[in-house]
Amino acid sequence: MDSQLLRDLKSLLGSQAVLHRPEELMLYEYDGSVEVARPNCVVFPRTTADVLAIVKLANQYQTPLVGRGAGTGLSGGALARKGGILTVFSRMNRILEIDIENQRATVQPGVVNSDLSAAVAHAGLHFAPDPSSQKACTIGGNVSENSGGPHTLAYGVTTNHVLALEAVLPTGELIRIGSPALDAPGYDLLGLFVGSEGTLALITEITVKLTRLPEAVKTLLAIFDSLDDATETVVDITARGITPAACEMLDGWTLRAVEAYVHAGFPLDCAAVLLLEVDGVAEAVQQHAEEVADICRAHRAREVRVARDAHERDLLWKGRKNAFGAVGRLSPTYYVQDGVIPRTKLPATLRRINEIGLKYGFQIGNIFHAGDGNLHPLILFDARDEAQFRGVVAAADEIIQFCIEMGGSITGEHGVGMEKDRLMPLLFSDADLDVMRAVRDAFNPQGLLNPEKIFPTTKGCGEIHVRPLPLAGTPSA
Secondary structure (H helix, E strand, O other): OOHHHHHHHHHHHOHHHEEOOHHHHHHHOOOOOOOOOOOOEEEOOOOHHHHHHHHHHHHHHOOOEEEEOOOOOOOOOOOOOOOOEEEEOOOOOOEEEEEOOOOEEEEOOOOEHHHHHHHHHHHOEEOOOOOOOOOOOEHHHHHHHOOOOOOHHHHOOHHHHEEEEEEEOOOOOEEEEEOOOOOOOOOOHHHHHOOOOOOOOEEEEEEEEOEEOOOEEEEEEEEEOOHHHHHHHHHHHHHOOOOOOEEEEEEHHHHHHHHHHHOOOOOOOOOEEEEEEEEEOHHHHHHHHHHHHHHHHHOOOOEEEEOOOHHHHHHHHHHHHOHHHHHHOOOOEEEEOOOEOOHHHHHHHHHHHHHHHHHHOOOEEEEEEHHHOEEEEEEEEOOOOHHHHHHHHHHHHHHHHHHHHOOOEOOOOOOOOOOOHHHHHHOOOHHHHHHHHHHHHHHOOOOOEOOOOOOOOOOOOOOOOOOOOOOOOOOOO
16 A cells, blocks of 8 residues: 555544554455455544545545444445455444434434444434344444335335435535435435445434334234245235234244344244234234234244343344344354345245255345345355355355345345346346436546445446455465
């Protein structure tokens, strides 16, 4: 890296806020995906003025610039694929304002998701988007990826809870888009920036909605001896016009891994469980819980448990939200996918996922947001084995291709990043991709901000190519 650029960054931020030694950079060449890419340096701004100055230096030295939150992403979106400056927002972690009366909060991007909910719980409010990594992931990262979570079915994804943004464009301008008001005039730039995966701007301030905590909550665990019965139950619940706050599914293999780790009380001898939650006013919650339980039993659930108190509810959710960690105890590596399908296609898709696992010789655990058809198959493998790595990528691609054939998508909440860029032509035409590139280029004309993300690096072929095995400790070219 240019030594003068390093000196300028240290002069701007202080030497303690700039990392550049190889042993330091190794910590930032990973996220939660299987991708690897090492930056040339890592910087930690504290203010919007710091970010503006970093962008100015990136332009001056024509070096790539990538934003990063907590590193919990699952698509390589916050990795420095072309090297350059990795801007980590962990020190921009202040809650700037809480407006209880109007149910608003303004935060810096490094605020941890669950910390905001904890800060407003005394007022009976919370920040509704709840990714499984909410105790670690940051709101800036949630905005960049348009994160979802178990309660997406009823409450929506991140974009449904963002009112305004302050951001620094890669050309150096500071902009404010959106408004604390519910209906801002002009183009909906807010909708464009949320979910743009860090390719349009570095976000420095976020104004979000706060949601009233429900008066009552009922959490149910439905236990099934057949995977098809569980998936068909999900279809029936939504077909009857019932919208649970959450509807999660774990197959038998996955829940046994979770139970060994968390001891949440999951049964060890079933094919699948549904973790269902209904909330709202007390009278309606009781009625909806009974209706949901009746539907489960109609589809041959052998047992439907209702959490007796907050402790039991928290334990069930602890099991769900620690599932990835539980699987990590059983394999050196796993590859988590993020396909989306219509709910009615759940039974056929799960059967196909299991067939793909057998075809390639991989154990696949299934855990997903069943209510909105967002699948998270976990493919266990050893990344040190090149043949296994190539096999797991091929298996994952087959799963995603099948999701598309079922009328779905390549990602529901993890983003495209550098993991699925090559798959975009399966979903979009050349004309579609050209329009998206034109939008990116309008804000990011030199391509310095988060380069080689979202879009395939070659156009038109529409073919899937297995990427090279990432070598730990080697910068990505």
